[in-house]
Each structure stands twice: as C-alpha cells, then as structure tokens.
Amino acid sequence: MTVHAIIGGTGLTELSGFVLQERLLMQTPYGPQSAEILRGEYAGREVLFLARHGHPHRLPPHQINYRANLWALKQAGAQAIIAVNAVGGIHPAMGSGHLCVAHQIIDYTHGREHTFFEGDIEHVTHVDFSYPYDEALRQRLIAALMAAGYSFSSHGVYGCTQGPRLETVAEITRMERDGCDIVGMTGMPEAVLARELELPYACLALVVNPAAGKGASIITMAEIEAALVEGIVKVRAVLARVLA
Ligand code: HPA
Secondary structure, three states: OOOOOEEOOOOOOOOOEEEEEEEOOOOOOOOOOOOOOEEEOOOEEEEEEEEEOOOOOOOOOOHHHHHHHHHHHOOOOOOEEEEEEEEEEOOOOOOOOEEEEEEEEEOOOOOOOOOOOOOOOOOOOOOOOOOOOOOOHHHHHOOOOOOOOHOOOOOEEEEOOOOOOOOOOHHHHHHHHOOOOEOOOOOOHHHHHHHHHOOEEEEEEEEEEEEEOOOOOOOOOHHHHHHHHHHHHHHHHHHHHHHH
C-alpha cells in the first residue's frame, strides 16, 4: 500500500485521529527539516506527517528548507505527497473557505534552494514539469471533496510569491492577467523538488482571504486566522477520506 505523506501548512500542524507511532529526525545532505516527521496510522494506513513551518510554527515561507523536507520524507519512506497550503483567492470563485485542487503553478519566488540537481552531479537533468501535480492524486482529492460536499474547484493556477509580505494590488492584478487563481508562498519549490525525487505530489489549497484588492478592505491576520480555524476542519475531513 502506498505510504502517503501529508505536508501540513499554516493551521495544520497536527492531524486529529492520527495514531502516532514514531518521531523521525532524518539526516539530510541539505541540513535540518522543518520538524520531526511523525509516522503513524491514520484511518488504518501508514502515514507520514510533516509540519512545513515547524511545530510550533516558526519558519516563514522563504526560510523553509524545502530540500531537506522533501529529502527527509523520501528517506522516511514517503511514496506520495499531499501538500496542504493556505492561500489568498484571486479568481471570484475563490472566496474564503473555498478549497482548490490546483492543477498548475506559476513560480514568482526567488533565491530559494530550488533543485537537487546542482553541484557535483554526473548528469545535468531537466525534469519535465509541464503538469506539476500528479493527476491520479488530484483525482482522489477531487473525489473526496465531492463526497464531502464542500465548495471547491477541481482546477486552479497557484501563483507562488516570495513573501513573507502579502502582495500589492498591482501585483495581484498582474498575477490575475497571468492566469493565477490563487496566491500562496509555499507551493514552490516544494512541488518541483517532489518531481525531482519522483514523488507524486498534489496540492489541497484552502482559501483564507481574498487576495490584495479583491476584498472590501486590507488583509488582516485576524481574518486569516478565523478562516483557517473554520477551513482546517474541512481539510482534515478531506484528508481522512483520501487516506481511508
Ligand atoms: N498571498 C500570499 N500568500 C497567502 C495569502 C495571500 O493573500 N493568503 C494566505 N497565504
């Protein structure tokens, strides 16, 4: 049976109903991972869990060691990854509380360690990244969302910004012109590093605020936190269905 790993984003530092069996701290050539990997049973299956921002939450998006995280998960036995990401909504359908199974990415980040293929390597490798997310895993998320009856989109272009600041209105307008539906800060390079390690990877994004200029006022952390508290309940229910 495939061993799934969940990478929990903001608001998801633990899985309820998860029976913890082991805490793993892997040695990686890239330095320390964000937190101990939790190995345990969820709905009767072996599952790994990693809190992307650390537990407690302490790493901002641009300081996450994405390479160490992905490497450590692979070493710990992960065979597929479901990433949970809190995002801002750009497309009118992406209101707070909406869930989106992203199908494409535009990467606006810079200066992040974004590849395993560098340094003293035998072959320069250019991985195919036409379709950044694994379609079979995406379809499982979609089926779980349909069964749960939540409002969601089966497609969405995830624009990944550098952070930690939120965007300007002009930046969001530009991203909208580019075709972005949601905006977050942690989708990349995580997705491409999973691809480089040949790990199927999919993203379950929870909209926690209208992106800059898309709401009635400026964005507050209080608004984001309130949307997270409500939305994470749905995320957990979806994960339980996907893993069952
Ligand atoms: N922009 C970028 N990242 C985010 C946002 C946003 O509006 N909301 C949550 N993560």
